[in-house]
Structure formats: structure tokens, C-alpha cells
Amino acid sequence: MGVSKSDPIIIVGGGAFGLSTALHLTRDGFTNVAIYEKDDHIPPRFSAANDLNKIVRAEYEDPFYTDLTIKAIAAWKTPLFAPHFHQTGFLHCVSGNAPQKAVETLGRFRAAADGNAQLKPHVVPLKGDEDIREACWQLNGPLTGWNGYLNRFDGYAHSGNALKAVYRAAQASGVRFYLGERGAVDEIVYVSASKGRKSSGIRTKDGKFHPSSLVIVAAGGAVGRLVPELGTKVVAKSWSVAHVHLTDEETSMLRNIPVTYARDLGFLFEPDPETNLLKICPMGGGYINTDAQTGVSHMPGSLEESAFIPEHDEKQMRKLLAHTLPALKDRPLVRRSLCWFADTDDSDFIIDYLPETSDSVVVLSGDSGHGFKMFPIFGSWVRDFLGAGQQQITRWRWKQPKPAGEKGNWGGDVSWRIGESKELAEIRPGRSSKL
Template structure:
């Protein structure tokens, strides 16, 4: 881009990675930015971050991600992002019936926290029911065999509100938005030949228009392969279940300030949302993929409502058990707002932040959030600025573009240690939809 801050930049996707990129570009002096999203509003219903909340915990088995998350945590505490961060703590355990893989993973996370110079003072070991209740007095279940640790450094972010807030900021800074099925759906990247090979000259939208750009940034999460087919099976659309319980005002108030309750073999839930009185829960598992037999690529099912309104039986059983262990009074409550949340998964859960090969460094792909990307929302855009620097190259080996050598539909996410369970094809769970109601 020859360093020009006036040349047009197109960002496809108004989720966490797309909005963060727009924010950092604006703050760095870029003035001609347009964002496209097929959703009618921000937060877009197609974004994995269109959600009540996400876990903000820095402890990782990989010290690189631990330090990166600590950097993001500092950004969450700045005035722009602070309204959306809640430091309630993270109660991280396994139940007495947990398989060894879950126990081992818990111990690695605990070791990462206890050995870190910043995190160690916030960590409290938990070896009994009374230990746990000292950190979360509301838990009046038996907590059979539960043990682990509590990290006071951690908390959660209100993801939908954060997207909405940054969207308003960007509007005020002059970023243009094209939202909606017709004007916001990008059908293709347009290329032209240059002396150095092909390079982009913009994108086409569903309404037939061509929007000129010197740089196109693809931040479409689980649908990355639909616009950048070269990514192949390197990025796999994967989903986990999400469910909620509708509480009363009194019940919400009673659970105010409760930490994130996380049983690595069962699932987790958050402090209830005071605006809606919704208690969000997620089961643990290997996740679901939607592999196309012809292409071998997993993309989210269409239409969008295909993923809404049902909860696989196995997942419901885990959440019921989680509640019986911790909040038995809620264990038989109906689940509402059930859905599958689709995200972009990669081998090793590493992000992809790099130029698309053979695009003359005119197309960037941001993908591979792998279920842990939203905590990085405030700093993602800084990684894009680094790509636009003098070297114009990704220096982090983990985030570089990788050739698509993964066997299609293999459920390779099973090898990631922190996912306990087996990956299942979406077609094998759809039959349960008719048996459940909103």
C-alpha cells in the first residue's frame, strides 16, 4: 500500500476481528475504511461474538498466549473497553467423575497460572466443597469430588455490548458500514493482474456492485473459506452449544458477583445478565462440524436459523448435571435461547493473521478464533497494523498462512488438549431438533 493512509480499505465482517481492525486502523491515521456484513445490525447475528458473554482468562498452556491475553486484559481496563469487562474471577475445576484427560488439562492451566509472575498471587487452590463455597457462596450443591483452583485475576466480557459500543465509536470516526443481506453480503474478491501477479481491486456485493479497494481484509470467521477458498480445510467451521435459563429479578440479584463456574468435564456458566435475567451456560465437548462431502470443507449450515432452537441431548445432559452439582434449584428449569455458536477452528487453536498467498499482499485473512479469540478483541487490530509495516510479513510462525494439508472432516480439533470429547458432524445431531422447543 506504499504507506498511503488515504487509499480505500475494505473489511469483510463486522465481528470482533473486523471491528478491532477498523478501530486500530482509524487510530493509526487511516481514513478510508469500509466494513461489510450481511447482518442487518451490529452485533451481527452471523458473528460468534453476538452473545451475552465470553470468558476472559489469561492462563494458557502456551506462555505466548498467556502473555498475549494479559496484554489484552490491560486493554479491557481502558476507558473505551472497561464498561464491558467484569472481573468476577474464574472458578476452574473438574468433578469427581472427570476423565484423566480433563484432570491433566486442568493441572496444566493451574501450573501456568501459579508459575506466572503476574497471575500467581491471584490463584487460590480448591480441594474441597468448603474451599469452593468460600469463593462462590451461592453454590449450594454437593459439588461431588470437585477440585481445582480459583483465579481472581480473571472474569468475563459482555461481547454483544462490546461490539455495539465499538461500532458506535467507529461510526463517529467516519468508518462506513454496509449492513444487510443485499448491500452487506460480499460475494467475491475482485482481482486484476499486476506486474507482480494478481492483486485485489475490491469486492463485489450481492446487489451487484463493485466496491474499490487497495486492501481487502477478510474477517468472516467460520465462513472464511467461502471467500478465500485457498484456506481449504486449514480453517474448519465448528460449533458448540449455548443455552440459557430465564431467571427472576430476585434470582439474578442472588447470583450477582458469582465467578465463572467451570467444570472442565461438564461445562460452564456466567453471572446472570442483569438486563435480561438470562443465565448463559455452555457444555464442554469436542464440538460439531458441517463437512461438505464434495469439497471436504466445513462451513456453517444455511440458513442461519438452522442452528437455532435446539440443544443436542448429550449437551443438555451435561448442563443438567452441572446444575445439579452446583445450583440444584435450577437443574430442572427449561432451557431457552438454545443454539449452536459457529466459530473458525484451526489445528492447535492458533489464529491465522496473514496475507493470502499470490495476492501481492493486497488481501489479508483474519481467522481461526478457535473459541478463544474474543478476549483479544481490544488488540487484534494491532496485529494487522504490524502486517502493514515495513516488513509486510507475519513474523509469528503460529499465525502464518499454512498450506491446507489437513484431512477433511477429520475432527482434528479433538487433538487440542483443552477439548474433552469427540467432534461430531452436524448432520448427526439435527434429528434432535424436532424433539426440543425454545
């Protein structure tokens, strides 16, 4: 028997998946929804979506996700989301020294864009530096050997501001928010049931019990601690993020530049006019934080442990700037951090009941570094799943985790990933990570 629209529902996590779910449930008539979030404000600092911007690009090697992103971009243009969506285009290239995997991946992405009737009219081939400068005159670096394409259908979203907007909308719709100490969830509470166990609610770290008919866990990179049954099916992973602080004049000059993505180097965005920050990220295999006893990677317990970037990533960022915007290549990099997310080995999301919990716990996870673009519509999938009573999309069902230690390069089999993942303890300056 499914949950009714008046039953109490607890959502653990106030990031993109949790907020989108709360919004769509209340729009569908659910009247008793609460979000518990351990940070004291939205967007939470622990959320991967607490960020200046995220890429919103529609072309995937898999047409399933292409079709979904096209729907998401239509939703990005609706009143609640439109102020935070910028359809600047996606300039997708490789440099002259790109490894073969990067070249092949670029080719598959371009073929996906060319093969889609809605995207194809927006795709412009770029066969060298002159073509690239024609597409974006602000890129005045050497661009040696660069080639690829520009997809004008794509762009980016200001993720932090989008989360704030949905937070306000959800509050106005009656969603209750418990933040900070009141919202820090320590455990899901279970009682015996005819078929195994059933959740009766949650217990927060202050020792208080909060009853509910359904617990929806949308805890991002921290999901493994609340749902250890995930094992190695979902692990916490991170990539580096840093920013360059520009002058007003530089920010104005770079307005409307497309998201510039060199598949072998990294990517950068149009600078934010409010802060004059230009965000830049390197490409690489990312970083994990494996518990030696369980073999599962967990997000570090404190923000301070992630407030740095490895030397290798800084070199990659500066190389990207040298190729594209050489006047910025020696500027200080500010607001450096590792951005943690929940990664699956196949890049598919998980939207399903936790097995043997009498349909009382739902897991929303596996954003895998590409989930935020779906923010406006993600919650509709959860609504549909609850209405159906089972996950009808096979790839989003619960999958049994592989034995710990079976995979060394976590997520490395995903076709668009380049590089080997490394342990946080190997690259953290001065000390090892605290699990």
C-alpha cells in the first residue's frame, strides 16, 4: 500500500534532489512534507549544488538522457527556473595534445548532437582556432590544435541561486524545513514488519525521534552513512573547483561566453556578474575517500578537509587558461575546494525503495556529476515512482552492490571519464582524511 498525500514524509537532504522532490510532491497535493538538512541554510554547503554554476548540456552518448535533458531545458525556461538559466552555448573541444580517449569521446558527443533533430540546428562545427574565435571572440589564447563544436542549445545554470529559489517556493507551498542542529539526521529508525523491517521515522543527532510514513534519503555524497546497504554501488567522489576573481571590466568583456570545455584539460564559465568570479574545473579521474574496513568511499566529515585543490589540478587549470584566456593564467585561484557527489559505476541515478523495508525508505542517489541539469524535473520522476508503487525505469532501480574492493578505478569504465581516481589521503596536504 503506497503513501497517501496526507501521510508524513521526511526528506533527508536539502540539496538538488531533495528540494526538487519536495517541490513536485507539494505541487501534486502532498501536504505533510518536511526536509531535514544538517547545514543551517539553503543551499547547504555540503551539497554539490552549492555552487556558482553547473553545465546544462543536452547531448549524451545515450539518447535516453538526451531526451530527458531536452525536457529539463524546457523546464529551465519556466518562470521559477528561468532567472537562473543562461543559454550561452557549450563549446566542446579537444586540444592538439588530447589523448585518444578524449578525441573519441568528443566524437561520440558530437554525433549524438548531430543525430538529434532538436539539437542538430544548433550545432556549429569548429575545425581550428579561427573557427573557435569566430564562435567566441573573447578566447584570445593560442588554442593550438583545438577542434570540436559549439552547441548553442546548451548553457549553464546558477545552481546556488536556483536552489534558493526552489527553497522559497517549497516553503511557500507548505514544506517544513529543519536546518542545522535540528536537521542533522543520525539514523533511520526501523521497527519489525511482516516482511523484514519498516522505517518508523528518523532520529536526529540531538536524540529526538521524528515519526514518518516514508523516509526519502537524498543525502548526496553522505548517503552511504545513512544507507550502508548501498555498499560500493554508490561512493563519494570529488572533483576540484576553483575561481579567478576578475575586475568589473573583465567580467563585462566575458559576458555571454559559452561554457568552454576542453575534454582533456577542463572547463570554465561566463563569470558571475555579482561576484566577478570565473569558475574553472580541471578534467581528471577525481578523488575518493575509502574506508579501509568497508571498502566504501565516504564524504569527509568536515568542510575544512576539502578546502584545497591538488597541485596537479591547479596546473591543469592554468594550462586551460593559457590556451583560452592567457591574461588570467597567473592570477590567484580563490575559493578552492573539492566538490563531493554520489557516484555510481554506470552513471545512472538510483530512484527506488531500499529493499526489505516494506516500501518505507526511498533512496535518491547517484547524481554522478551530471544530475543537476535535471533539477527542474527530477522531483517529477520521484512523484511518478511513488504513484506507480515501483520503479518502472529499469536503469534507476536498486542494484545489488558489487563486493568491496572489486573495482580499483571507481567509475573509470564510464566512457566519458578520463583519468584514474586517487585517494584523498594521497593528495591532501599535510594529513590524511578523517572518515
